[in-house]
Amino acid sequence: DDGDGENVKRTFPAGFMFGTATAAYQVEGAWNEDGKGENIWDHMVHEHPEYIRDNATGDIADDSYHKYEEDVRLLAELGSDFYRFSISWARILPKGDLSQINQLGLNYYDNLINELLDKGIEPLVTMYHWDLPQALQELGGWPNPILVDYFEDYARLLIESYGDRVKHWITFNEPLEFTMGYAKEAYMPPSINKPGVGDYLATHTVLLAHARVYHMYDTEYRPTQQGNISITLNTDWVEPASDSPEDIAAQDRMLQFNFGWFAHPIFSEEGDYPQVMRERVAANSEAEGLPRSRLPTFTPEEVAFIRGSSDFLGLNHYTTSIATSGEEGPNPSRDRDRGSVGCQDPTWPTSASSWLKVAPWGFRKLLNWLHKEYNGVTIMVTENGFSDSGELNDAGRENYYKTYINALWEAIMIDGVNVFAYAAWSALDNFEWTRGYAERFGIYHVNYDDPNLTRTPKSSAQLLKSIFTEKMVEKVETPSEYSRSC
């Protein structure tokens, strides 16, 4: 119960699952070993080392390809109920298609899954966490609708190979982020600068690919394998700069253009892209003298095919921002189409990442918004975490997890939001994309100066171990009022 005494423990519902998450390119290394093909991250970091902090690469990373038994032991020590990891498409299909199947790649994930099950940890597999085979990018990448077929072939191979033991599948991780590879240079591969065009085309293919795999699983495999399949979307919570109608409308546009872009087609009653998106992009496109909207349209059959194509909502959440009405970003771009400007209050506590400010109250508000916006959708938090410079006594991370997991508890137990699992990002320090190894998210420290890449538990490991094993968190007051100006 939630008394007012000291040291009150807040207990999570029975069966609530706690775990951690990683991604293939960020931890595996062995970028060209045992028959693995090149992917677009390998290609970009080798072609443009200057895009990455300290010219770092994921060539070796945490070498989890060779150290996965040790990693699984750490996950067991934490008392993890599950482990969310991603499969490297090019490790399985070096050319991206079924022309070449790499048995050594299949064997690696087979061994990892068996090691997890051996330790009583549920495997939760992300099929795509940003690492497209380079061979498919050479066909145009995600803007090319043929990728729906190639993704279906790849997903079918994974389900056939591991579906007897893997019961939780995530098709895509954060399409909001990886489709930026077609809208902005030097942030995401393939670093194609076609904002307001490339990202819209890429997303159109990704949503159709997701739905194709959802329906394949639902009709061909769920009857025998009895698992579930979903998608992971990320968003900040977005506060309006004031309670003025303009700022509240700007808040909604920020949420619809960043999250509804994917969530509305899948989780809303009516499906399709959010109306505010379709209207604004069409109007801007017409004003630009274009013959058609830069936002592609779904046929009525496609709208129906995508609607409802997910068993739960995978949510990645880290931080909060503030929206005001206005224009930002290049012309054209999705940011500009959106007509709202984001910022963050400078008084909010910081992390090692410029974009990550600590605002646990925002987590609770986001969960409540999702509950209302998508009719009580079932949610799994697939990532949540904090970055610092890798100190072993990581007080900032302990504070982050204490306050965010309290906010999660309040959303579930006080507000009635339907969340059944929570994954902390990340089990290990790892390759933080363009930020290299400078921004550390790990609960376990990795010593990159040591050829053994020694893993060491940080102080937050003790905190999470007690939360994971007791399914309880010590009550921490989250201020209901907070400053929001910038």
Ligand SMILES: O=S(=O)(O)CCCN1CCN(CCO[C@@H]2O[C@H](CO)[C@@H](O)[C@H](O)[C@H]2O)CC1
């Ligand atoms: O550079 S800028 O300031 O112009 C913009 C950057 C803002 N993004 C916001 C979204 N965030 C997604 C989180 O990204 C997720 O969380 C983890 C931590 O980042 C990643 O390691 C995971 O792979 C990813 O799933 C990554 C950074």
